[in-house]
Amino acid sequence: MKKEKTIAALAALAQESRLDVFRMLVQSGPEGLPAGEIGARLGVPSPTLSFHLNHLKHAGLVTCRRDSRSIIYSADFKAMTDLISYLTENCCRGQAELCAPAACKPARAINGKQLRSAEREKVSA
Template sequence: MISDQDAVRSFAALAQDTRLAIYRQLVEAGPSGLSAGALAEALAVPAPTLSFHLAQLRGAGLITQQRSSRSLIYAVDITRMNGVIAFLSDRCCSGRPELCLPTSAIRTKTDARPRRKTV
């Protein structure tokens, strides 16, 4: 579990549209991450601006940086991301954390029933 201060740093880093877009792009890329050049191209962000925002996300512990040959590869820190999510939901609904599952993870009764073909 992350501390209140760590959570505040994470939320502050994500409370800016470019940084949020970078973070979402890295979440989508998964553990393999993306190079700074690929991020700049995908988001149409100038390199100096991208560097500033990547430094903010790294400072908050949300992403990692690794050198691969001549490129810097950035990836989401999955453990930290899960920690932030757990921080938000650990006291959910008076001890009923299942109510805090994302809607994509919840199967409704109609989803569970087999569907009949219509003619």
């Protein structure tokens, strides 16, 4: 991922509503969600939601497709992976074996609750 795309993606996610939308789309998986359902779940008016979705789409973080009368939005998982890879490519001086075991692993969630490092170790055991 190029630096310009990384900056655009991070800028798009640096707003509370857009971050909430993106996280919801990631949780929904590749099937995505209709725009109306996203707005209803988050309590965001249609014009505001449209603005935020367009911002995420322009940054390359979401895709959309038409399904009958609905527009279905999905997280672009390749773009998300590319962003994470760009941010962590030099983690621990480029030597993954130097990193602490959980340093570059995403947090696991159980019942929608993010777990801290110590809690993840208890669950994994």
